[in-house]
Amino acid sequence: MSRLVVWHDPPPERVGSSAVELLRNLGGPGAIFVRGEDSSRTRVLVTLLHGNEPSGVRAMHAWLRRGRVPRVDCVWIVGAVDAALEPPGFAFRHLPGRPDLNRCFRPPYEGVDGAIARAILELLDRTSPEAILDLHNNTGHNPPYGIATRADGTTRGLCAWFGERLVKSDLDLGALVEVSVRGAPSVTIECGLAGDFEADRVALRGVEALLASDSIVPEGARDVAVYDHPVRVSVRSGIDLAIAAVPRSGVGLTLAWNVDRHNWTEVGPGTTIGWVNTGGAWPVEALTPDGADISRDLFETDDGVLRTRRSLIPIMITTDAAIAASDCLFYVVRRSQ
Numbered sequence: 199m200s201r202l203v204v205w206h207d208p209p210p211e212r213v214g215s216s217a218v219e220l221l222r223n224l225g226g227p228g229a230i231f232v233r234g235e236d237s238s239r240t241r242v243l244v245t246l247l248h249g250n251e252p253s254g255v256r257a258m259h260a261w262l263r264r265g266r267v268p269r270v271d272c273v274w275i276v277g278a279v280d281a282a283l284e285p286p287g288f289a290f291r292h293l294p295g296r297p298d299l300n301r302c303f304r305p306p307y308e309g310v311d312g313a314i315a316r317a318i319l320e321l322l323d324r325t326s327p328e329a330i331l332d333l334h335n336n337t338g339h340n341p342p343y344g345i346a347t348r349a350d351g352t353t354r355g356l357c358a359w360f361g362e363r364l365v366k367s368d369l370d371l372g373a374l375v376e377v378s379v380r381g382a383p384s385v386t387i388e389c390g391l392a393g394d395f396e397a398d399r400v401a402l403r404g405v406e407a408l409l410a411s412d413s414i415v416p417e418g419a420r421d422v423a424v425y426d427h428p429v430r431v432s433v434r435s436g437i438d439l440a441i442a443a444v445p446r447s448g449v450g451l452t453l454a455w456n457v458d459r460h461n462w463t464e465v466g467p468g469t470t471i472g473w474v475n476t477g478g479a480w481p482v483e484a485l486t487p488d489g490a491d492i493s494r495d496l497f498e499t500d501d502g503v504l505r506t507r508r509s510l511i512p513i514m515i516t517t518d519a520a521i522a523a524s525d526c527l528f529y530v531v532r533r534s535q
């Protein structure tokens with residue numbers, strides 16, 4: 199039994215005057231089918247797999263509100279509606295006690311979220327889309343970028359509607375973007391910081407242009423830059439973390455508060471990342487996709503300062519201490535040859 203609410207070509211009163219009103223009308227995870235000029239093809243746009251990442255659903259609402267007829271059929275999939283509507287609104291990635299929905303797209307599909315993920319996968323399989331886009335926000339100041347498991351021409355082209363950068367990653371998280379649906383290109387778009395007007399604009403501009411276009415690759419667009427081999431840099435367990443402009447005494451690692459200015463730029467050896475207790479424990483780990491810790495190749499400590507040892511490109515730097523402590527500090531990528 200499908201757990202998705204299904205709408206077809208919703209009239210304005212159903213779409214409502216805001217994204218929140220639309221979500222209330224929908225009442226739960228759903229699929230909104232919109233007929234296009236050419237019904238021989240379908241594109242799928244996924245929003246709100248994370249309840250605190252509103253740019254995609256705001257773009258969906260604005261686009262539906264305008265009553266545009268897309269070039270080809272499209273299906274909007276809306277995920278964690280209950281998490282998004284939980285007061286104060288767009289505040290929960292997932293509801294407390296429930297798993298992250300974007301980690302449920304692989305067996306055994308347990309519980310409510312496993313069933314939602316499976317219903318979404320069945321719908322993807324039935325509609326056989328020519329492209330799948332999954333719209334997200336992130337927690338630090340980042341330019342918009344895509345994440346995909348491959349970086350061929352159509353995948354890069356799909357990304358190019360939204361940004362100029364694509365991270366190729368062999369993820370193994372149970373995320374939607376890892377699922378291959380009959381060879382269709384599939385890209386996660388990180389539109390920018392959640393709640394940032396610019397991120398909402400990136401999402402809407404990209405969606406409008408893509409849905410109006412006959413091709414899923416924008417004509418004449420500059421090719422996106424591909425980055426690969428992401429290494430996940432996090433605080434080692436047992437090390438406490440602060441984010442500040444100066445070293446915090448007695449704290450295992452103080453991350454420099456403005457380190458996110460290095461996001462997506464190549465930083466040279468000797469760049470200060472933060473500060474450590476002199477004589478304290480090694481503060482970070484840096485795991486390759488194979489699980490090897492290469493932190494001592496990337497960083498060094500010298501007289502209480504944590505520095506880069508060689509040139510590297512940090513991305514997705516967060517300066518939210520809670521997220522940095524529970525998830526990771528940033529990723530290091532290399533420019534694909």
Ligand SMILES: [Zn+2]
Binds near residue numbers: 247248251334335
């Ligand atoms: Zn997300």
